[in-house]
Amino acid sequence: MSGPGALVAATCGHCGTRPACSRLILEVPVCPRCDLRFRRRPRTCPLCQQLKVLAFTGPDGRPACAACTGAKAVYACDRCGREDSPFGRLCGRCTLHERASALLAQPGGGVHPRLLPLFDALLAGRRPQTTLYWFTRSSGPDILRAMACGELEFSHQSLAAMAPGRTVTYLRDLLVAVGVLPPYDAELERLTPWLNELLVAMPTGQADVLHRFARWHVLRRLRQQEHAGISTHGAINAARGKIIAAAGLLRWLQEHDTSLSALTQTDLDTYRVERPGQAAAAGTFLSWARGDGLTSELTMATRPRPHPEVTLADADRWAQVELLLQDDTIGLPCRIAGLFVLLFGQPLSRVCRMRAGQIDATLPGDRVTVTFDTVPIELPAPLDALVGRHLEQPGHASYASRPDLWLFPGGIPGRPLTTENIRGQLVACGIHPGNARKAALFQLATQMPSAVLADVLGLHPQTANRWAALSAHDWGQYTAQRQAGQVVSATP
Numbered sequence: 001m002s003g004p005g006a007l008v009a010a011t012c013g014h015c016g017t018r019p020a021c022s023r024l025i026l027e028v029p030v031c032p033r034c035d036l037r038f039r040r041r042p043r044t045c046p047l048c049q050q051l052k053v054l055a056f057t058g059p060d061g062r063p064a065c066a067a068c069t070g071a072k073a074v075y076a077c078d079r080c081g082r083e084d085s086p087f088g089r090l091c092g093r094c095t096l097h098e099r100a101s102a103l104l105a106q107p108g109g110g111v112h113p114r115l116l117p118l119f120d121a122l123l124a125g126r127r128p129q130t131t132l133y134w135f136t137r138s139s140g141p142d143i144l145r146a147m148a149c150g151e152l153e154f155s156h157q158s159l160a161a162m163a164p165g166r167t168v169t170y171l172r173d174l175l176v177a178v179g180v181l182p183p184y185d186a187e188l189e190r191l192t193p194w195l196n197e198l199l200v201a202m203p204t205g206q207a208d209v210l211h212r213f214a215r216w217h218v219l220r221r222l223r224q225q226e227h228a229g230i231s232t233h234g235a236i237n238a239a240r241g242k243i244i245a246a247a248g249l250l251r252w253l254q255e256h257d258t259s260l261s262a263l264t265q266t267d268l269d270t271y272r273v274e275r276p277g278q279a280a281a282a283g284t285f286l287s288w289a290r291g292d293g294l295t296s297e298l299t300m301a302t303r304p305r306p307h308p309e310v311t312l313a314d315a316d317r318w319a320q321v322e323l324l325l326q327d328d329t330i331g332l333p334c335r336i337a338g339l340f341v342l343l344f345g346q347p348l349s350r351v352c353r354m355r356a357g358q359i360d361a362t363l364p365g366d367r368v369t370v371t372f373d374t375v376p377i378e379l380p381a382p383l384d385a386l387v388g389r390h391l392e393q394p395g396h397a398s399y400a401s402r403p404d405l406w407l408f409p410g411g412i413p414g415r416p417l418t419t420e421n422i423r424g425q426l427v428a429c430g431i432h433p434g435n436a437r438k439a440a441l442f443q444l445a446t447q448m449p450s451a452v453l454a455d456v457l458g459l460h461p462q463t464a465n466r467w468a469a470l471s472a473h474d475w476g477q478y479t480a481q482r483q484a485g486q487v488v489s490a491t492p
Helices: 032-040 092-103 113-123 128-137 140-148 156-160 166-177 191-200 204-228 233-255 265-274 283-291 314-326 332-344 348-352 383-392 419-428 433-445 450-457 461-471 478-483
Strands: 023-025 028-030 369-371 376-378
Touching (some): 092 113, 092 128, 113 166, 128 140, 140 166, 191 204, 204 233, 204 283, 233 265, 314 433, 433 450
16 A cells, blocks of 8 residues: 655656656656646545545555555544545634634624624635635625624624725625524615605605605515515615606696696596506505595596417427426526426516425325416426426525525525526527416416416416416316316316
């Protein structure tokens, strides 16, 4: 048996180069580059079944670790003995523990109590080397050090007061994800200063009404969505549009020398003719104003909602399903998300916010189920295998990724992959999620009653009814048949 030895001037036995070889590995001299390659690629030792650097020859002639061959453990960490995370004298995890402890230490010694959750999250990272690299290449750790020393307050206000940039934004998201700071939504937070600027330019009376509408109706609903974890970029943009439409109506009233309380149906019809693009968006404001007693009973005429148009043929839909099932060059999250859209008619925005708990891979017979609303759906092969592979893989490289929280964890700590991320990948494959969802819902509506469609896929009953009407499938007698025992079940 042999192992790393003294300096040997010879050709490297692994790559064939001719530098001065500093070690013997597996009976042959190696160059520094190959020695580093062995060090960074530990494997399971066939003798002790531990993850080690197999640079030595065992009794049976197979590569083995130092402990099993009686050689000196030159690749082991001086502190813990591990060989699976090389980083100089100490392994990556011990080095990270040492440096993180110093970085987050309070003046009296020990990690600052407020930063303990962050300390644990940093140490739990899958690659300590990545975190150590962040320590030396980012200004984020300097901000953490200032917090630990008491030089910077633990608050969103203290971070918001800094020069804006990716580092501060990322650090703020990280502190929220681990619980050091309370939750916040950066895009939602920007609505408040924007609203204040809008109110300043309006007369006092109108500003007061708009402020009440925005604060107690629009923003309150957004914060409820944020608390429930369902806030989206689209919802925030829609909220901004409602406020703009309300401001536009109030300005129109001022231009026509009238007020909200004096608004008549004739005035409203005139407004709708003059501002057709803004009238529909102002409907939410008028409903709120009527409920608050600010207007009389007024009706905003709206166009009937048309049935959705299905432009993707069913054969083409199944071709796209086959592509996502078979093409391993497409990212696994993109494939699974696309299949949930194509097979189950799920909105892509909802798919991207799915929790890992909605998947159950612990059932007998290696069965896998997904729950979109309240009814578990057994996944067919090979989709079940794809989902199983995804669950076994680590999440996105974030210091606070929690694969037990999001099904598709993203690069921003504590947040899932963005809808735009997955949508862009699907479109690059020729799959347009909106068209794919409509085609899926059209076919599903022909296979099951609207009530079952709503329960299984999490659709609003009215939405399910519209798709049933579009598919021209008569399920009118379904309830009576089910009560009579003629219908046992319906599954997608």
